[in-house]
Amino acid sequence: MTKEIVTAALIMIGDEILSGRTVDKNLNFLARNLTAFGINLREVRVVPDITDEIIKAVNEVRKKYDYIFTSGGIGPTHDDITSDAIAKAFGVELFLDEVAKKILIDHYKEDLNEARLKMGYIPQGASLLDNPVSSAPGFRIENVFVMAGVPKIFEAMFEAARKELAPGKKMESMEIITPLTEGWIAGDLKNLQKKYPQVLMGSYPFDKGTSLIFRSINYEALEKSYNEMVEIVEKIKSN
Amino acid sequence: MTKEIVTAALIMIGDEILSGRTVDKNLNFLARNLTAFGINLREVRVVPDITDEIIKAVNEVRKKYDYIFTSGGIGPTHDDITSDAIAKAFGVELFLDEVAKKILIDHYKEDLNEARLKMGYIPQGASLLDNPVSSAPGFRIENVFVMAGVPKIFEAMFEAARKELAPGKKMESMEIITPLTEGWIAGDLKNLQKKYPQVLMGSYPFDKGTSLIFRSINYEALEKSYNEMVEIVEKIKSN
Numbered sequence: 001m002t003k004e005i006v007t008a009a010l011i012m013i014g015d016e017i018l019s020g021r022t023v024d025k026n027l028n029f030l031a032r033n034l035t036a037f038g039i040n041l042r043e044v045r046v047v048p049d050i051t052d053e054i055i056k057a058v059n060e061v062r063k064k065y066d067y068i069f070t071s072g073g074i075g076p077t078h079d080d081i082t083s084d085a086i087a088k089a090f091g092v093e094l095f096l097d098e099v100a101k102k103i104l105i106d107h108y109k110e111d112l113n114e115a116r117l118k119m120g121y122i123p124q125g126a127s128l129l130d131n132p133v134s135s136a137p138g139f140r141i142e143n144v145f146v147m148a149g150v151p152k153i154f155e156a157m158f159e160a161a162r163k164e165l166a167p168g169k170k171m172e173s174m175e176i177i178t179p180l181t182e183g184w185i186a187g188d189l190k191n192l193q194k195k196y197p198q199v200l201m202g203s204y205p206f207d208k209g210t211s212l213i214f215r216s217i218n219y220e221a222l223e224k225s226y227n228e229m230v231e232i233v234e235k236i237k238s239n
Numbered sequence: 240m241t242k243e244i245v246t247a248a249l250i251m252i253g254d255e256i257l258s259g260r261t262v263d264k265n266l267n268f269l270a271r272n273l274t275a276f277g278i279n280l281r282e283v284r285v286v287p288d289i290t291d292e293i294i295k296a297v298n299e300v301r302k303k304y305d306y307i308f309t310s311g312g313i314g315p316t317h318d319d320i321t322s323d324a325i326a327k328a329f330g331v332e333l334f335l336d337e338v339a340k341k342i343l344i345d346h347y348k349e350d351l352n353e354a355r356l357k358m359g360y361i362p363q364g365a366s367l368l369d370n371p372v373s374s375a376p377g378f379r380i381e382n383v384f385v386m387a388g389v390p391k392i393f394e395a396m397f398e399a400a401r402k403e404l405a406p407g408k409k410m411e412s413m414e415i416i417t418p419l420t421e422g423w424i425a426g427d428l429k430n431l432q433k434k435y436p437q438v439l440m441g442s443y444p445f446d447k448g449t450s451l452i453f454r455s456i457n458y459e460a461l462e463k464s465y466n467e468m469v470e471i472v473e474k475i476k477s478n
Binding site: 015016017018019020021022023024027028030031032033034035040041042043044045046047048049053075076077078079080108111113114115116118150152171173182183185186187189190193200201202203204205206207213215 | 254255256257258259260261262263266267269270271272273274279280281282283284285286287288292314315316317318319347350352353354355357389391410412421422424425426428429432439440441442443444445446452454
């Protein structure tokens with residue numbers, strides 16, 4: 001049986017994001033793609049390159065959501081500690097995967113050294129995630145997909161991961177953009193939210209007015225509530 | 240006595256970020272500014288507009304770090320639930336702050352309605368954070384700074400918050416950019432990291448090579464380790 005609501009979380013392992021050196025691009029990519037696919041991203045965490053912090057974050061979220069994605073920390077250098085942390089989070093050992101080893105040998109040939117070979121080690125019970133960009137694979141263990149931090153590779157690995165995801169019902173959204181500021185709309189919007197509890201109504205102020213986003217997996221309620229709100233906005237504007 | 244290492248976390252309350260509708264800008268702003276100010280951002284969480292999730296996140300991080308910043312959910316609409324959630328996290332009531340009320344009356348005049356007045360309610364024991372952009376203030380309760388999600392207002396409120404922050408020793412950073420890919424450098428870098436444990440050495444691959452970032456509050460060790468790494472990189476390149 002397919003679940004109606006399927007949930008996910010993202011854990012970014014990244015000192016470079018926390019220090020402000022790097023502007024993250026993976027969050028929005030994943031959020032848009034999961035939403036379009038019928039999976040609700042419910043939580044994001046950015047944690048530093050510290051093994052215990054990664055273990056804690058992974059173990060806190062992996063029981064709470066259907067799928068977990070991690071980004072960063074699976075390269076060849078000493079600060080790439082994600083694979084080791086994930087293995088510890090699951091209480092298993094790392095081992096050199098034969099398929100990963102072959103991929104790395106084929107890619108690096110005589111330049112395959114100890115550091116590069118490290119990328120072939122994955123936790124027991126994990127399966128590989130294809131990396132068409134730079135060869136070194138990501139992996140999946142249970143509901144956790146461990147992917148690279150470099151956006152191009154993160155995106156490619158997500159394509160590989162997507163084949164293994166079972167989405168829920170897609171949440172559709174409708175938007176009303178109005179020059180009215182939030183304070184004019186708030187009362188009516190609150191009443192409408194009470195009338196349609198199956199629709200998530202969000203109000204987002206911006207420079208030139210307000211964006212109202214209605215989201216639901218109940219498309220009939222979505223359209224009805226949207227139409228009522230359009231009328232309400234028109235009425236307030238004409239007053 | 241000033242602490243050497245001062246830490247912070249950011250909690251973003253934002254369905255719009257999790258759905259991918261909005262691209263977050265506050266994380267990088269805060270990360271850069273805290274780093275430059277001598278405060279280490281150690282964790283970021285994005286949680287949905289759900290009271291219990293906000294309470295849980297705030298209570299988990301506020302004992303762990305020196306300062307907590309939140310963004311989003313303090314406007315006039317029904318989905319603005321942050322102030323209420325923060326009050327509950329601290330086990331106190333919301334009350335209409337007299338100064339906030341006056342600010343809102345002066346700003347909205349005859350257009351001040353119930354929804355807008357809601358923005359004057361803050362938790363007991365909280366103090367206001369000035370908002371020169373759109374008047375409705377943020378607030379601080381103990382070590383938690385509650386700020387708006389709109390980037391311009393978030394940034395203005397951070398300026399107000401900054402006056403109340405006691406920074407630690409500033410972490411300086413030095414960068415080496417090299418066309419060498421990580422695999423060539425990894426072994427020597429690992430040894431150098433062992434030699435200088437007081438320096439955080441990060442290695443970040445990008446399209447055209449690798450960026451090595453060395454960070455430390457020990458400036459002497461930072462410069463020494465940086466110089467040694469420059470030599471190592473030159474030696475590898477000439478081989």
